[in-house]
């Protein structure tokens with residue numbers, strides 16, 4: 001063996017330092033091991049989020065519904081028109097309290113248009129002690145209109161949600177701040193005609209979504225007796241081929257009948273029925289295989305069902 005191919009017994013460090021490529025070859029394995037160890041350590045210690053293991057949480061917007069307050073509807077009491085022409089001291093006192101809670105932030109406690117929110121408003125809130133510059137006007141009816149509709153494009157919003165009597169009492173309080181135009185019978189008649197104050201205002205009942213869903217479910221549950229008459233009608237239907245289709249492609253007979261019973265009076269229901277059956281057979285009570293039926297057969301099936309339920 002010649003000198004060149006002989007393995008070195010001992011590594012000559014001095015020679016190695018002089019030859020960078022040899023040095024690299026010697027150090028390289030240590031680096032590989034070092035990187036591996038550090039890399040494995042790093043990956044093992046990644047947290048759930050970095051590894052994307054935490055399932056994303058989607059909030060269904062339907063879950064964040066805020067229910068309305070349950071309220072029995074009725075007629076907002078018709079008001080006695082005499083409170084417009086002859087306000088009692090009590091009424092004006094109530095008006096003052098309501099003014100302070102609802103209006104003074106802008107109009108100021110004394111109605112001088114200098115409430116804490118006033119500096120930010122352009123145009124500024126009205127000074128009720130001044131006669132000039134009113135948009136709607138200072139007559140009783142004009143102020144009523146301002147409260148009903150607000151002044152569009154300004155900070156003055158509508159207060160139509162305040163009960164009529166409260167609004168009237170506030171207006172009377174405002175009228176004590178300066179000399180306002182008088183109120184004659186014609187004015188009152190006009191106001192009554194416009195807003196039907198002496199008729200009262202009908203407000204609908206409020207129920208929660210859950211209550212509404214329960215009610216709908218209740219209304220749509222057909223009694224056993226009704227269902228049976230429907231099934232009997234189907235079985236004795238003249239076109240037995242279509243009856244066969246019904247038996248073959250329906251997975252939930254009760255569901256099919258209930259949905260039809262509920263919806264058949266919807267305009268253009270035939271098309272709705274057919275597209276629903278094709279798009280979501282299971283939800284409509286049919287087997288998925290029904291989607292292979294021709295439109296003509298679906299149409300026959302529909303005609304039979306509609307005869308049965310109507």
Ligand code: HEC
Nearest residue numbers: 102103106123124125126134135136137146151154155156
């Ligand atoms: C957020 C501030 C704000 C609040 C609260 C507010 N107003 Fe006003 N109001 C205004 C502003 C601004 C104007 C001036 C509108 C304009 O220049 O036409 C105004 C104008 C008015 C006018 C005069 C309308 C006209 O014809 O010029 C009346 C009357 C009035 N408010 C009554 C009330 C009453 C009553 C309340 C409480 C129930 C109330 N406002 C609450 C900001 C407010």
